[in-house]
Amino acid sequence: MYRKQVRRRRAVLLLLVAASLTLLSLYYREGNAGPLHGAENVVSTIFSPISSVTDRALKPVRDLVNWFSETFDARGDKAKLEDQVADLRDQLARQQTQQGEAKELSALNELTSGGIVPDGTTPVTARVIGRSPTVWYSTVTIDRGSSDGVRADDPVVAAQGLAGKVTETTPNTSRVTLITDADSAVTARVQPSGATGVVEPNVGNPNDLQLDFLERGSQIAEGQMVVTAGFSTGDLGSIFPPGIPIGHITRATVEEQQAYQRVHLAPFADLRDMDFVKVLTTHGGGGGQ
């Protein structure tokens, strides 16, 4: 009885193994249109609706297991990803800074190559390295000094227009007094009318300048551009060369009691957010452009 069972067991086992190997061999040899492929397709087709239903039914289970697995993996990835995010943020900040600086330098070059730099003047590009922390923003420090040919009273232009003048130098740095400083005064001309006056700061408001001492009756209108006049009379002359944009007229008022007319203008240069400026040196600078 036992031997019979063993024989039957062995026979079935051999039969099943032989069937498996035969299927493997035949399936491997036949093409996609063979009978085994066809039978497989039929079985798959029959079971596909059941598979579909089972798939939907078991999806919560699968999602639950995968959620645990993903959570476990995510904990391991967290520190790595945080490092990557920090690196990428640094890179982005650097690139944005470089992009902004490049744009500013480009605008600065355009401005100084537009014919406003008089003959015999050497523009020296400088980086703004210090800024007054007060709301006045009346002075900034630049990284070029006397060793670069920068001297006191040299005009300083920003990307959009006149910024101020150098008031103090060290071998490697200089202090620039901006046109919004209380001591600043720049002779200027309104275009296209040609009326001249003196640009002075509106103390306490760095976004507003005043063009004073305009001849009464001058044709002034809002939006007109104001540039440096750069007059020269004998030994007396303006330190600013003519034609450097300063700002545009924002408000023109006529005061009957005054002998002169006074208008308000907004500076072109964003004096609170400058990274680069050009110092128009006249003493043969050693610094680069």
Added chain:
Amino acid sequence: MILTPGIMARLAVLCAFVAIAQVVCFSKMDVFGSSPDVALLVVFSIGVLGGSLTGAVVGFSTGLLIDCLLLQQLGGFALTLLSVGYVAGRYRETVGRPTRGAVALLGGALTLLGVLVIAAIQVGTGIDASVSAIVLRDAVIKSLIGAALAIPVLLLVRLVVRSALVDERRGARRTTAPRPVEP
């Protein structure tokens, strides 16, 4: 295991369900970079509970269905699960009813055997791609998962075929026997 038509029908439904679930659910699970081979463990459990012949037949049928559902090389999974079911059944027939520790070890070992058989079939049928070391890692993880799941799967399968199990019937008879009357 006493194989009545009812029990065979249960086994057929169980194997069909497990084959489908393996393809649509368990294979898609991600457990430490691998996936549990529950179909293999069910076949292993049936082999342990029903013997080598039952294990081999159920393994062959389940494997063949998986091959069809996956539209892949016919006979590959059939041979693999046939081997697993037969070995598990032979263990029961020669060593006896396994302890829980032995079930876990056997589950892990037979999962590894299944992975090796599948690998051998793939290599034997001329796989073109280069085989990376990740295959080894997958085999180890799959075996560990198999060891961990072997006992719960065995308990579930035992629930399904409980009425056909000789040991369970003996136990049931013992528990339902009338108590001796106390003096």
